[in-house]
Amino acid sequence: MRDWLVGAAIAVVLLLVSWALLILLVRRLPPGIMRDLAAFVPDCVTTVRRLRADPRVPRRAKIAVLIAAIWVASPVDLIPEFLPVIGPLDDIVVVALALRYAARRVPRDVILAAWPGQPRLIERLLGTPPP
Known part of the structure; x- marks a missing residue:
């Protein structure tokens, strides 16, 4: 059970990091x-x-x-x-x-x-x- 929770926590952290990265990249896009x-x-x-x-x-x-x-x-x-x-x-x-x-x-x-x-x-x- 503990391994499953650790895996789920890692997945959530990776998801949040990927969202933050996408937000940073979007802010760098030129107008258009x-x-x-x-x-x-x-x-x-x-x-x-x-x-x-x-x-x-x-x-x-x-x-x-x-x-x-x-x-x-x-x-x-x-x-x-x-x-x-x-x-x-x-x-x-x-x-x-x-x-x-x-x-x-x-x-x-x-x-x-x-x-x-x-x-x-x-x-x-x-x-x-x-x-």
Whole structure:
């Protein structure tokens, strides 16, 4: 039993170290599309957290963004994360769909205020506002 716990602790430490390394590497990316894509999922996580706390967001939209957050945090993926470029694609698609769903039920300014990243990215994701 003790060996199993030591192995699990080592795995958690390695996971945290790899995340820290990825964060450091992302911060060194030059401005452009690759940096925007690298920051997309963390920006989405922040947006989900802010939308869940906002009382102007209806329950169905909160549930949709919560499901997207669980999907991103889940170790089970349709496309394994270790595949270069396409690994995080399923996470990005699920989060984008959940945010678009929520955006149809929430005032646009609430979504824009919750988005911590570049406004042009969320504007593009949400599409043109209805007239």
